[in-house]
Amino acid sequence: MASDERVELPSAKEIATLPRWAMVAFAVRCAQRVRPLLEPAWPDIPNERLDAVDRAIGLARASAASPASASEAHLRLVADDAARTAGWAVDRASEAGEHVASTAVAATDVAVFAVVGELDAVDSVSHVIDHANEAARHSYYAAVSEASDSVDIGLVALAFRTAIRRDFDVLRRLAESEGWTDETGVDVDRLGPLWPEGVPEGWPEDTEFERRDEQLLEIGFKLPPMPDRAEVRAALRKKLIGVLTSANAMHLAEGGSGLKIAKAKMYSGSRVRSGGGDDV
């Protein structure tokens, strides 16, 4: 790995520079990275506890994307459930890895505070900062402590720091370039893969996606009744190629293998003139 070994986790001061929902998004990413550690660390973890952690992460993610989308009753319900799970994780910490437990606590706390922030604005931002930072640090230590003896802990730790740092840097850049405020929702999906350089050796498999081989990106649009002229078709072709190549560029920039054309089809109603479409 050619990452810079001096890469450091973002400090609380740095995280404080992010707008509020970017902080929550950052914390969600930390929680998502360590989520696969829970089952191997606690093979007998009850399903309802696992579900509670997932609900907490899911709620934080949904709240970050659409801050005002959840009902107050629903937020309170999930916040209470997440808080119970956090308490349970603390009780169990001596039996399982301490930092995995702490990660669960931090992840659920992030969700709780994301929720509390919705309900009670007082001090919510500073709470989110603290807990986003906790999530990052606990998940880092969990990564190090859970690495098996056969893997290079230093490399795992470096991969973890690098991935977290890059999330933070991308969020900060997007926040700057798009002028995010504390009210701006942040879609966590925009951050891309959790491990752009590949999953660290010895890390539990990310099982969030059932079938990896079923990946398809569809780009669809409706054509207006266009003049049947070569320059119009050429302009459309240029715009479409722009979308396809920029999607491919992003796939490659995120560490993917690149995209290829799987299919291209034109559907037209039976009464609509088709007009010169083969070379769209």
Next chain:
Amino acid sequence: MSEDDRRDGESKSAEERRRELERRRRELERKFEASLSSEQQEQLERLLDQFMEAIGDEPGDGLDDGASVVVGLEPHEPESDDPRILEAIQAEAAAAQAEDAGGRDDEGEAAGLELGAGFISPDASERDLTDGVKAAVGPLLDRQKSDAEERRRATGRRSGSVEERVRAREDLRESVRGLRTFLTGMWNYAGERLRAGCRWWDQELPEPMKQWLNGGMVVAGATAFSLAPMVSLVVTVGVVALVTRRRRSMPRDTEGV
């Protein structure tokens, strides 16, 4: 004059009158057509076609069922690629459209027709453009892949730098906005042609021809012209990433949040 001669004369007169009317109708048509350039004639024909389609009562009759294009992209190595990359691409495209929708009002000013939304009708025809699009775009995608592999060899990193990743997102958003703007422009152009047709009908079409059109085969089109609808334009550029996620990624309690 016998009764038979009188009937023959009346019949001949009726036949003559019918021929005369037919001759005058054809002359009127010739004059009307001669008054239009070939481009105008073509435009008229298209406008009438569009109105006929737009005002149809039956499902599948309207412009809503116009041509749709779908291009599917798949990763070269899906087994090893993180599906979150496709989700990120989809999320960026959605963000670009959200910005666009928030910053501008493309809705047009009045109602009646809404172009651009709807479903493909069951009897829609399907044309496979895969080979053509592969030939046009495939080499460009391959070149991007080669360049990325070269960069990876040089840097030892699979993914781009933070700057490159942010720039890739900006480029994608820009290209989605560009396609959407282009399509919106074309829809506006189509709408403008319809409106021009309405003005032409009301102000420039010779009255005899208007009557002839009103009484003839294009009565539906004529009605549409006289109603002079303003066209509301809605353009959708959908980018859909299809990846199969486990249920736990969307816990039941957060669905619909």
